[in-house]
Amino acid sequence: MRRGTMNKIESGIGINRRYLHDEVADRIRELIRSGEMEPKARINEGELTERFGISRTPLREAIKILATEGLLELLPNRGARVASISEIELEEMMEVIAGLEATAGDLACRTIGDAEIDAITTDHAAMVAAWKAGDEAGYFGRNRRIHEAIMAASRNTVLANLYASLSGRIQRSRYSAHQTPDQWARAVAEHERMIELLRARDGGSLAILMREHIRGKKSVIAAHYGPAEAV
Amino acid sequence: MRRGTMNKIESGIGINRRYLHDEVADRIRELIRSGEMEPKARINEGELTERFGISRTPLREAIKILATEGLLELLPNRGARVASISEIELEEMMEVIAGLEATAGDLACRTIGDAEIDAITTDHAAMVAAWKAGDEAGYFGRNRRIHEAIMAASRNTVLANLYASLSGRIQRSRYSAHQTPDQWARAVAEHERMIELLRARDGGSLAILMREHIRGKKSVIAAHYGPAEAV
DNA sequence: TGGCTGAATTTTGAATACACTTCCCTCAAG
DNA sequence: CTTGAGGGAAGTGTATTCAAAATTCAGCCA
Numbered sequence: 184m185r186r187g188t189m190n191k192i193e194s195g196i197g198i199n200r201r202y203l204h205d206e207v208a209d210r211i212r213e214l215i216r217s218g219e220m221e222p223k224a225r226i227n228e229g230e231l232t233e234r235f236g237i238s239r240t241p242l243r244e245a246i247k248i249l250a251t252e253g254l255l256e257l258l259p260n261r262g263a264r265v266a267s268i269s270e271i272e273l274e275e276m277m278e279v280i281a282g283l284e285a286t287a288g289d290l291a292c293r294t295i296g297d298a299e300i301d302a303i304t305t306d307h308a309a310m311v312a313a314w315k316a317g318d319e320a321g322y323f324g325r326n327r328r329i330h331e332a333i334m335a336a337s338r339n340t341v342l343a344n345l346y347a348s349l350s351g352r353i354q355r356s357r358y359s360a361h362q363t364p365d366q367w368a369r370a371v372a373e374h375e376r377m378i379e380l381l382r383a384r385d386g387g388s389l390a391i392l393m394r395e396h397i398r399g400k401k402s403v404i405a406a407h408y409g410p411a412e413a414v
Numbered sequence: 415m416r417r418g419t420m421n422k423i424e425s426g427i428g429i430n431r432r433y434l435h436d437e438v439a440d441r442i443r444e445l446i447r448s449g450e451m452e453p454k455a456r457i458n459e460g461e462l463t464e465r466f467g468i469s470r471t472p473l474r475e476a477i478k479i480l481a482t483e484g485l486l487e488l489l490p491n492r493g494a495r496v497a498s499i500s501e502i503e504l505e506e507m508m509e510v511i512a513g514l515e516a517t518a519g520d521l522a523c524r525t526i527g528d529a530e531i532d533a534i535t536t537d538h539a540a541m542v543a544a545w546k547a548g549d550e551a552g553y554f555g556r557n558r559r560i561h562e563a564i565m566a567a568s569r570n571t572v573l574a575n576l577y578a579s580l581s582g583r584i585q586r587s588r589y590s591a592h593q594t595p596d597q598w599a600r601a602v603a604e605h606e607r608m609i610e611l612l613r614a615r616d617g618g619s620l621a622i623l624m625r626e627h628i629r630g631k632k633s634v635i636a637a638h639y640g641p642a643e644a645v
Numbered sequence: 646t647g648g649c650t651g652a653a654t655t656t657t658g659a660a661t662a663c664a665c666t667t668c669c670c671t672c673a674a675g
Numbered sequence: 676c677t678t679g680a681g682g683g684a685a686g687t688g689t690a691t692t693c694a695a696a697a698t699t700c701a702g703c704c705a
Binding site: 433434435468469470471472490491492 | 658659660661665666667668
């Protein structure tokens with residue numbers, strides 16, 4: 184198939200047609216996120232070009248993008264593979280994420296509106312309800328919404344983009360961890376304190392709390408791991 | 415010239431030969447850093463391939479990498495150009511950098527050795543001397559060394575890489591700003607307090623101080639800008 | 646049987662070719 | 676004089692081709 188001869192309508196994307204390499208990068212991201220491509224899995228260019236119906240050029244450009252993002256790693260003369268995250272790297276990433284969330288909390292206090300805080304409060308209640316109902320997916324989803332709401336309230340797109348990128352890389356680890364009742368109680372209490380500090384617009388204290396809050400999650404995830412296991 | 419037929423020795427890189435696209439990305443980074451390619455300058459692929467003696471394939475891969483890093487921006491069907499940083503984006507980036515440095519300070523207190531703190535103290539003295547001697551380049555260089563030493567002491571490569579990437583993007587702004595004597599006195603005092611907190615291994619307080627310290631620089635840079643100017 | 650060697654095959658890295666899109670210049674109509 | 680249609684020229688996006696490296700595997704030898 185000669186892909187280059189297709190026009191916008193035939194390509195099935197319509198007027199909002201983006202770069203082919205961007206679409207390919209998205210599809211590979213989704214393959215990784217969904218687990219269809221596991222860590223350390225080698226990228227076979229021939230296989231993927233056939234699967235996506237494209238040539239190697241945009242695929243290879245997508246691979247470079249994903250490697251820059253840290254989702255793939257390049258092996259000279261042997262292509263690329265899905266990046267695996269060592270326990271050490273996971274801990275490092277969690278510390279950075281903790282720092283980004285602390286920054287978000289600090290900044291959010293400058294401009295967040297009462298309506299946004301109310302929305303977070305509602306989400307928090309729903310999160311607690313989901314936990315009590317044993318709805319783990321609902322619990323994680325609400326929890327993520329709360330953190331993303333604070334990130335959005337920081338009104339800092341650079342920060343939000345970095346956060347999204349790092350979060351995406353550890354997503355499979357972060358949301359596969361289970362908490363003990365003690366850990367859960369602490370997390371809930373911290374969320375409630377976060378809401379208080381938001382209402383008080385106390386950015387400095389919120390930054391400290393958020394860093395500690397994420398560190399609490401870090402130890403949950405680390406405990407969930409074997410000593411030398413990689414994701 | 416058929417580049418593909420050259421061997422490692424002819425290419426002039428020797429045994430540590432990396433990807434061509436990596437070398438190209440480095441060279442373009444250097445062109446941007448040095449100011450030879452100014453913000454908003456369009457990338458002409460033909461011109462650069464001729465200049466570097468390569469084909470368009472690795473150049474375009476390098477462009478994708480640099481765009482992912484934020485150094486270039488892609489214009490559909492019109493190639494790429496050197497990214498310009500709006501004043502808003504610069505402030506956002508400074509806040510993120512402040513957060514990263516705060517995180518570095520916090521983490522550094524866990525593992526930094528006395529010898530490292532001594533080295534920072536020496537650099538600080540040299541920085542003050544450079545300032546008094548009117549040696550602006552020496553001043554900025556020593557200042558940067560101090561911050562990089564704290565970053566290194568964090569023992570967190572993810573953090574250090576993110577910091578390096580963001581710093582690289584704003585370098586031209588950051589080190590072109592001039593400080594008033596008042597601002598300088600404050601910066602020096604903060605550096606001295608930073609060293610004290612390092613010696614006391616007080617990560618929490620150091621994190622707060624570093625965030626404020628970078629914010630102080632932010633206002634210096636912002637003041638150095640015109641209202642709607644872009645870098 | 647088991648491991649080594651080297652030629653065929655596969656796969657990757659880079660160059661080239663082709664197909665659009667955009668840009669730019671000219672020139673004529675208003 | 677302005678303006679806008681149109682026709683290259685230039686430039687970008689994608690596909691294909693070529694070359695080198697890695698991998699595979701049959702055949703050989705101990």
